Amino acid sequence: MYPKNLKYTKEHEWVNLETKKIGITHYAQEALGDVVFVELPEIGVEFEAGDSIGVVESVKAVSDIYSPVSGKVVAVNEDLLDSPELINQDPYGKGWILEMEITGGEEELLDAEAYQRLIEEE
Numbered sequence: 001m002y003p004k005n006l007k008y009t010k011e012h013e014w015v016n017l018e019t020k021k022i023g024i025t026h027y028a029q030e031a032l033g034d035v036v037f038v039e040l041p042e043i044g045v046e047f048e049a050g051d052s053i054g055v056v057e058s059v060k061a062v063s064d065i066y067s068p069v070s071g072k073v074v075a076v077n078e079d080l081l082d083s084p085e086l087i088n089q090d091p092y093g094k095g096w097i098l099e100m101e102i103t104g105g106e107e108e109l110l111d112a113e114a115y116q117r118l119i120e121e122e
Contacts, residue, residue, distance in 0.1 A: 013067070048070045
């Protein structure tokens with residue numbers, strides 16, 4: 001359920017260190033319920049790991065998205081503006097949120113096994 005090629009945060013975001021794409025995990029989208037709106041950051045903005053980089057709004061709640069790494073936003077998934085439900089349907093594929101030029105912060109990330117243990121404890 002949690003792809004081994006991704007790294008994860010305790011706040012339920014994922015990052016692909018090869019493609020530099022970032023999103024929220026299956027666990028997070030399931031907890032949120034049906035996503036109805038996504039607020040994306042502007043291209044060119046720089047963030048530190050742990051900074052709020054956007055907002056996901058669902059029928060249940062509004063939740064911040066936190067950057068799993070430090071870096072500069074180089075692309076956003078504009079498909080989410082018209083189809084936010086892509087986050088529910090395909091959180092690791094078409095539901096990616098943004099792409100970053102990564103400058104650090106990877107050392108705090110969890111691998112798939114550690115993330116699985118984290119959510120089992122919640």
